[in-house]
Amino acid sequence: MRNRDVLVTGSGIAGTTLAHLLCRYGxxxxxxxxxxxxxxxxxxxxxxxxxREVIGHLGLVPQVRAALLAARGMAFIDERGHRQASFDPDVFGPSGGPAAEWTLLRTDLATILYEATKDEVEFVFDDAITEVTQDADGVTVAFEKGQSRRFDLVVGADGVHSDLRRMTFGPEERYVHDLDSYLCLYSVSSAMEHDWQLMYTMPGSDGRPGRTAGMRPLPGTDRALAAFFFRGRGFSYDRRDVEAQKQMVVRTFQDAGWVVPRVLPQIWDSPDFYFDRVEQVQMDTWSSDRVALVGDAAYCASPMSGIGTSLALVGAYVLAGELAKADGDHRIALPAYEAGMRAFVDRAQVFARTSGDGGLMPDTPTQMWLRNLSIRAMRFLPRRLVGRGLEKVADTVSLADHAAPSADRALTARRNAR
Incomplete structure (x- = not known):
């Protein structure tokens, strides 16, 4: 096997999954x-x-199931907490629609993947790449703190604002497209007496865009995950200025009803505050000679699409499988990876642009009323019609088309690599 030494930048879902599979394949x-x-x-x-098949292939179904969040469904409510419309996963079939059955905290999935990988893979924390130089035989990588090292291949799994993408493919502005929305999440002290995810929508009016505040119970605790979604064209903020981000959220929701006045002040002391602009990464190619991208670095659909983690898991599986099938020949494997993932990515990104935020941030009260009406009607429609959109997108790729060599062959390659 050629090109066995692979650097993966980023230890998120895509990066750790890819490293786990590459190690398994030798x-x-x-x-x-x-x-x-x-x-x-x-x-x-x-x-x-x-x-979900990727999780099964990794042998991690029991760990993932044990970490699933308790949420029987999603309900849209008014400012008094009265339910206006609701649905549960059974309405949408296996992929679950907006209320998926397989839902867990990103932290928990990342931890499960890391624990399954750390003993076999070298992890270098508290460092980052600063320069990547390719030649005919490999890639020389410079680091902020560590010494320069030589690798056969480099894969960027370092997120929407990927350093490797910038170094190899050019400025971020070419590929990252703003969808004019923002997302904020953090855990709060708020015991919920049920296991439903609640969403309180304030439709746009008088030139002000639509907004939604949500609450999801965290199992086994007296805490919940608070979520805030809002539109805003042209807002300027520093990705590293957390205080300014918190102020933006507080200003946007300070007049909201429901439980918002109680949970919004907890933003200031939150240990797990998360804020991001809703963006999409669009690229014509995800590889350049010995460098490739996977996950959000290559094809982020948007944080609100409901499909990003699936793209990361499947993308890592396809990339690792094609490299193993090609015995490490990147000239064969990387084009096959792109061909195998392109339809899935295109469908996911179109879905995110056309369906991702219209229900959460309606522009008018009429749009909100129509949203609630359509949700109430879903339970009376055939499942093949209700779940057609997201379910069809999520099943685009067949893992069988990108399977790695047999277990015996992979085990032999792994032993030879040691």
Missing amino acids: FRPTVVERSPGPRTGGHAIDIRGTA
């Missing part, structure tokens, strides 16, 4: 991560369609 992956340890924080994520 490669020698190294993961570099800017944070001082495994990343924590982030929002609740869904695992849909083919991505």
Whole structure:
């Protein structure tokens, strides 16, 4: 096997999954991560369609199931907490629609993947790449703190604001597209007496855009995950200025009803505050010679699409499988990876742009009323019609088309790599 030494930048869902699979297939992956340890924080994520098969392939179904959040469904409520419309996962079929059955905190999934990978893979924390130089035989990588090292291949799994993408493909502005919305999440002290996710929508009016505040119970605790979604064209903020981000959220929701006046002040002392602009990464290609991208770095659909984690898991599986099938020949594997993932990515991104925020941030009271009416009607429609959109997107890729070599062959390659 050629090209066995692979550097993966980023220890998130895509990066750790890729490293786990590469190690299993006989490669020698190294993961570099800017944070001082495994990343924590982030929002609740869904695992849909083919991505569940990836979890099964990793042998992690019991661990994932044990970490699932308790939420029987999602309900839209008014400012007094009265339910206006609701649905549960059974309405949407296996992929679950907006209320997926396989939902857990991003921190928990990242921890499960890291614990399953750390003993076999080299993780380099508290460091980052500063320069990447390719030649005919490999890639020389410079680091902020560590010494320069030589690798056969480099894969960027370092998120929407990928350093590797900038170094290899050019400025972020070419690929990252603003969807004019924002997302904020943090845990709060608020015991919920049920296991429903609640969403309180304030439709746009008088030139002000629509907003939604949500609450999801955190199992086994007296805490909940608070979520705030709002539109805003042209808002300027520093990604590293957390205080300014918190002030933006407080200003936007300070006049809201329901439980918002009680949970909003907790933002100031939150240990797990998460804030992000809703953006999408669009690229014509995800590889350049010996460098490739996977997950959000290559094809983020948007944090609100409900499909991003599935893209990361399936993308890592397809990339690792194609590298193993090609015995490490990147000239064969990387085009096959792109061909295998392109339809899934295109469908997911179109879905995110057309369906991602219209229900959460309606522009008018009439739009909100129509949303609630359509949700109430869903339980009376055939499942094949209700779940057609997201369920069809989530099942785009067949893992069988990108399966790695047999277990015996992979085990032999792994032993030879040691």
